[in-house]
Amino acid sequence: MPKARRRSAHRSERFEEMALPDELLGVLADQGLERAFEIQAAILPDALAGRDVLARAETGSGKTLAFTLAMTARFRGRKVHRKRPLGVVLVPTRELAVQVVDTIHPFARAVGLTAQLVAGGMNIEKQADAVARGVGIVVATPGRLIDLAERGALQLDLVETTVIDEADHMADLGFLPDVHDILAAIPMGTQKMLFSATLDGQVEEIVDSFLVDPVEHETTPVSAAVTTMDHHVLAIAPSAKRAVTAQLGARKGRTLMFTRTQLGAERVAQELVEVGVRAAALHGNKQQGLRTNVLAGFREGAYPVLVATDVAARGLHIDDVTMVVHVDPSDDVKEYVHRSGRTARAGAAGTVVTLALPHQISRTRRILAEAEVEPTWSDDVESADDPALTPLGGRTPSGEPAEDPALVKYKGAPRKLDIQRTRGADSRRAEERRANEERRASWEEEPPARGGGRRGGRGGAARGGAGRPAGTGSGKPARTSGGKGSGKPTGRAGGKAVGKGSGKPTGKGSGTPKGSGRGSSGAPRRRGGR
Numbered sequence: 001m002p003k004a005r006r007r008s009a010h011r012s013e014r015f016e017e018m019a020l021p022d023e024l025l026g027v028l029a030d031q032g033l034e035r036a037f038e039i040q041a042a043i044l045p046d047a048l049a050g051r052d053v054l055a056r057a058e059t060g061s062g063k064t065l066a067f068t069l070a071m072t073a074r075f076r077g078r079k080v081h082r083k084r085p086l087g088v089v090l091v092p093t094r095e096l097a098v099q100v101v102d103t104i105h106p107f108a109r110a111v112g113l114t115a116q117l118v119a120g121g122m123n124i125e126k127q128a129d130a131v132a133r134g135v136g137i138v139v140a141t142p143g144r145l146i147d148l149a150e151r152g153a154l155q156l157d158l159v160e161t162t163v164i165d166e167a168d169h170m171a172d173l174g175f176l177p178d179v180h181d182i183l184a185a186i187p188m189g190t191q192k193m194l195f196s197a198t199l200d201g202q203v204e205e206i207v208d209s210f211l212v213d214p215v216e217h218e219t220t221p222v223s224a225a226v227t228t229m230d231h232h233v234l235a236i237a238p239s240a241k242r243a244v245t246a247q248l249g250a251r252k253g254r255t256l257m258f259t260r261t262q263l264g265a266e267r268v269a270q271e272l273v274e275v276g277v278r279a280a281a282l283h284g285n286k287q288q289g290l291r292t293n294v295l296a297g298f299r300e301g302a303y304p305v306l307v308a309t310d311v312a313a314r315g316l317h318i319d320d321v322t323m324v325v326h327v328d329p330s331d332d333v334k335e336y337v338h339r340s341g342r343t344a345r346a347g348a349a350g351t352v353v354t355l356a357l358p359h360q361i362s363r364t365r366r367i368l369a370e371a372e373v374e375p376t377w378s379d380d381v382e383s384a385d386d387p388a389l390t391p392l393g394g395r396t397p398s399g400e401p402a403e404d405p406a407l408v409k410y411k412g413a414p415r416k417l418d419i420q421r422t423r424g425a426d427s428r429r430a431e432e433r434r435a436n437e438e439r440r441a442s443w444e445e446e447p448p449a450r451g452g453g454r455r456g457g458r459g460g461a462a463r464g465g466a467g468r469p470a471g472t473g474s475g476k477p478a479r480t481s482g483g484k485g486s487g488k489p490t491g492r493a494g495g496k497a498v499g500k501g502s503g504k505p506t507g508k509g510s511g512t513p514k515g516s517g518r519g520s521s522g523a524p525r526r527r528g529g530r
Contacts, residue, residue, distance in 0.1 A: 276398035
């Protein structure tokens with residue numbers, strides 16, 4: 001049976017009116033923070049008193065600072081034991097873990113504590129050594145925390161405060177069983193603070209199992225967070241999508257773009273760099289040091305456009321993002337809200353733009369209706385010159401390739417980061433992509449031959465020695481049956497020919513294409529490990 005929850009009546013707005021130590025007030029003053037946001041004013045009195053807290057608040061409301069102040073105030077001047085932290089903060093992603101620990105550091109230092117990041121994708125030995133020496137607060141992803149505990153590098157028997165941040169996102173990612181195991185290892189009766197956009201399903205089970213008489217706080221509902229932004233939908237033709245994206249990327253101000261896939265994020269970032277817009281990609285397949293570097297550069301304003309998958313949609317706070325562009329529309333309303341919530345944070349102004357292809361329009365209408373927003377619709381956007389882009393600040397990029405931000409090291413990046421190993425924008429792939437687009441355009445212009453089946457190809461071009469029409473003057477032949485050509489052959493001839501004009505095959509054996517799997521089935525070999 002669900003527990004009764006009490007709502008707090010505390011409503012103080014100035015930090016100096018709260019029971020905070022002078023050291024923390026000094027850090028707040030240095031950061032220019034005098035008045036608490038609504039969720040901070042609601043949470044802090046109960047959190048400082050050691051009560052269990054259950055909070056729902058809109059994205060960008062300032063809850064990270066709320067639990068940071070509560071934990072550092074409670075642990076001020078406390079002795080730290082080896083392997084035994086006093087506080088644990090559980091977050092769903094590495095990016096959010098980095099942001100949270102960066103928020104905690106100055107306040108922890110002010111009261112004589114240390115905070116340690118514990119997340120996957122980083123050196124586990126260094127993390128184990130740091131925790132073994134003794135830290136006050138550990139900010140961790142659930143899987144890596146369990147790894148350290150199983151190694152004997154971390155013990156949870158002295159934890160006094162546990163924070164579960166973005167609990168609903170943890171549920172979406174399947175992390176709540178790990179969270180359950182971690183909470184079961186922490187002494188009952190110690191303080192728990194849980195933050196979630198929704199309180200149903202597995203999240204409700206966590207609350208009922210581990211929180212004792214929690215005080216519940218709720219500010220503006222998450223679905224209402226997007227109502228403070230200007231929303232626009234551009235119903236674009238497929239052929240115009242790249243040019244429209246470049247126009248929005250070239251606008252003044254900081255822009256965050258979202259794609260559905262990791263490859264899509266890399267492709268969009270490369271296309272922007274090629275036309276003169278400095279942009280970098282952020283996604284889960286990028287090595288952690290490179291991800292940290294990319295975020296550091298974007299935060300400091302070194303380049304104006306970050307292209308990300310949904311790994312950046314939850315919890316990340318980046319100042320002065322004035323526009324969010326859904327290059328690939330969201331799949332559901334929750335995703336739309338959290339993507340869009342990267343702009344218009346803490347009451348600032350912001351614009352959200354969705355690029356909808358013809359087959360995506362009905363789904364986009366449904367999602368926006370569920371989010372309770374009324375966007376400005378612009379139908380039949382067939383080019384980057386459409387008047388709908390003018391009020392959005394769209395500008396024509398220079399057309400000359402820009403410096404690739406992914407190949408620059410920024411302040412805040414890991415000291416041993418090897419930028420030279422990154423590829424950044426790939427000019428060869430860009431040329432091949434443009435050639436393919438011109439081929440597709442030529443096929444669309446010519447009606448397909450009837451009765452020819454697959455042999456005739458599109459536009460009546462056979463797949464034999466004549467190949468497909470290249471449609472370009474680049475001298476690069478299309479897929480043919482021969483290995484050598486005057487340009488870069490892309491066809492197969494007893495292997496996969498990719499050499500520069502030499503037709504040198506890379507496939508092994510006679511006629512086995514590169515990447516073919518074991519036996520005749522073509523199934524790829526499975527590599528061991530993760």
